[in-house]
Amino acid sequence: MRRAFVLPFAVLLAAGVTACGSAVSGTSQPAEVDIRKLDTGSYPTEPLNAHDDDYQPGFIDMPHIAAMRLSDYVLPPYEIDPNLKYGQLPFEISPGLLPGELGAEAEMKPIVERNKLLFGFKTTGFDQRTSIVPSAWPIKTQQDTTTISTMVMQFPDTERAAAAATEFYDADLNANREHNQPVPLPKYSSAHAHWRPDAPFLRTTLAHGPYVVALLVSTNAPDLNALTALAEKTYDAQLPVLDQLKPLTDEEVFHLPWDADHLLSRALNPSKFETPAIGSQALYGLRGIVQYAPDLSIAKQRFSAMNADRFAVSDGTIVARTPDSAAAKKIVTERLTPAPVAHDADAPPNVPDSACVENKRDPFDATMARFTCVVAYRQYAGFVTGNQLLDVQQRAAAQYAIFANSR
Numbered sequence: 001m002r003r004a005f006v007l008p009f010a011v012l013l014a015a016g017v018t019a020c021g022s023a024v025s026g027t028s029q030p031a032e033v034d035i036r037k038l039d040t041g042s043y044p045t046e047p048l049n050a051h052d053d054d055y056q057p058g059f060i061d062m063p064h065i066a067a068m069r070l071s072d073y074v075l076p077p078y079e080i081d082p083n084l085k086y087g088q089l090p091f092e093i094s095p096g097l098l099p100g101e102l103g104a105e106a107e108m109k110p111i112v113e114r115n116k117l118l119f120g121f122k123t124t125g126f127d128q129r130t131s132i133v134p135s136a137w138p139i140k141t142q143q144d145t146t147t148i149s150t151m152v153m154q155f156p157d158t159e160r161a162a163a164a165a166t167e168f169y170d171a172d173l174n175a176n177r178e179h180n181q182p183v184p185l186p187k188y189s190s191a192h193a194h195w196r197p198d199a200p201f202l203r204t205t206l207a208h209g210p211y212v213v214a215l216l217v218s219t220n221a222p223d224l225n226a227l228t229a230l231a232e233k234t235y236d237a238q239l240p241v242l243d244q245l246k247p248l249t250d251e252e253v254f255h256l257p258w259d260a261d262h263l264l265s266r267a268l269n270p271s272k273f274e275t276p277a278i279g280s281q282a283l284y285g286l287r288g289i290v291q292y293a294p295d296l297s298i299a300k301q302r303f304s305a306m307n308a309d310r311f312a313v314s315d316g317t318i319v320a321r322t323p324d325s326a327a328a329k330k331i332v333t334e335r336l337t338p339a340p341v342a343h344d345a346d347a348p349p350n351v352p353d354s355a356c357v358e359n360k361r362d363p364f365d366a367t368m369a370r371f372t373c374v375v376a377y378r379q380y381a382g383f384v385t386g387n388q389l390l391d392v393q394q395r396a397a398a399q400y401a402i403f404a405n406s407r
Contacts (some may be wrong), residue, residue: 033352035401041394045401047265048272054265055258055274062254063119064276067092069256070121070152071278071288073245077125077148078296079287080237084125084148085297088132092278093120093153100134101149101216103172103203111167112153115160118253120153123291129364132216137176138201144220148234151214152242156250158210165192165207168214172203183224187232195227202227208239210247259283259312263321266406267314268384268399282313289313294365298340305336306381317399318383328376329353337372337383345371348393351400353377356392359385377403 035045048055057065077084091099095112098105099122124132130142132149140147155161169192173180176196183193183202193204200222205214215234219226248256258276259265263283273281279292286303289311293299303311307327308320318338322328332355335341340360347354353376362368369385373396376382382399386392 032404033350033400035404038350038397038401039348039394040398040401041391043268043270043394043398044272045398045405047262047402047406048269048274049262049265049407050405054262057258057276059254061276062256063094064092064278065256065258066119066154066248066253067094067121067278068276068282068284068288070119070154070245071123071291072285073241073287074121074123074150074152074291075234075238075241076123076287076291076296077150077234078300080125080148080234081127081146082297083127084146085295086126086129087291087293087296088124088126090124090278090291091122093117093122093151099149099151101132101138101203102151102214103134103168104136104175107171107175108168111164111171115164115167116156116250117164118154118156118248118250120151122149122151124149125296132218137179137196137199138203138216138218139199140218143200145218146220146230147216147218148230149216150234150238151212151216152238153212153214154247155210155212158207161210161212162207165205165212165214168192168205168212169194183228185228185232185235188235191231191235193228193231195224196222197224198222200227202231204231206235208242211242213238213242261310261321262406263310263312263319264314266380266403267312267319267382268317268395268402269315271315273315280313280315284311284313285309286311289318293338294362299338302336302338302340305334306331308381316385317395320381320383322379322381325376325378328379328381331381332374332376335374337374339368339372345373345389346393348373348375348396348400351375351397354396354400356389356396375400375403 127146130145180194185191191206195202201218217230290299308322310321312319341357342360345356356373370387371392372385384395
């Protein structure tokens with residue numbers, strides 16, 4: 001199955017390349033630790049915009065930024081049903097990359113091109129660890145499960161959204177006409193839905209202003225009443241949230257601000273990769289960042305406890321912006337790291353307001369890094385990870401130095 005170029009939450013906690021070496025010079029601030037004396041290994045200690053050269057995204061990057069903005073208004077299934085706590089990689093939808101949950105790509109691609117899809121975002125959740133295989137008609141690797149995949153796509157106007165919603169349905173039903181049947185959604189008369197009587201899936205599309213909200217839902221068994229109720233419940237929750245987001249014109253997409261508050265530039269970024277990319281160089285609110293976790297319930301709990309209003313993800317580093325320095329320091333003292341904690345580890349030497357932990361291993365996630373360190377500076381908290389304690393301590397020292405050197 002093709003995927004968008006996103007990184008799972010585990011990769012945000014994945015180990016970086018081990019580096020060591022002499023401390024890199026920096027500029028200390030009055031009444032603060034002399035950051036020139038910190039052990040930062042070979043990691044950078046200045047932000048990438050240290051010389052007032054803020055990165056400006058290119059024309060082709062702007063739909064990625066629009067998709068990040070949208071992700072904060074697409075409900076993870078956990079918010080619809082707390083039992084659906086297991087997540088799958090979110091997916092950025094574009095005319096060139098469509099999720100299999102929408103239908104066969106050969107059928108769907110001409111529709112998004114004809115109706116000028118601007119951008120979109122997909123999120124998926126399950127009540128057990130499973131996955132969806134979008135074959136001719138979807139199947140699940142674990143049958144006795146409930147799942148929701150929500151796909152929100154914005155088109156230039158309501159007319160093209162309505163046309164796309166109808167055409168998605170017509171093309172998909174036609175491709176499965178020997179086995180599938182139309183299904184009405186009583187609460188949403190303008191929705192288009194169909195199912196296969198011997199399979200526990202229902203697919204539906206609904207135009208909502210300039211958006212198309214498409215769902216692929218499944219229940220434990222081929223129960224049409226249960227499938228219809230689950231689809232309606234999802235629309236009930238999703239549509240009011242989507243109404244809180246102002247749609248963008250095709251021109252506005254290409255004038256969205258990028259890192260205006262310099263949150264990304266405050267993050268340790270050893271690779272110096274600055275191109276906006278969902279999951280790897282991105283800005284999120286709480287709902288957006290939670291969706292990259294394998295366990296949505298744990299992630300929602302831990303990220304909510306940080307009391308942050310904005311998160312930056314950059315080259316494996318996470319930076320959280322909190323209301324004030326007291327809130328940032330609380331993250332350190334209470335070890336509010338993104339992953340559950342097994343036990344404490346040694347903090348980086350001489351780095352104020354810092355802590356390190358060994359993460360609780362997830363048997364279903366072999367990519368999770370062993371250690372996480374967090375540092376607080378003013379209203380910011382930075383999280384770095386690695387599989388070797390010295391390496392992650394050096395990353396934490398470098399992150400502190402970047403905070404101190406940021407404007």
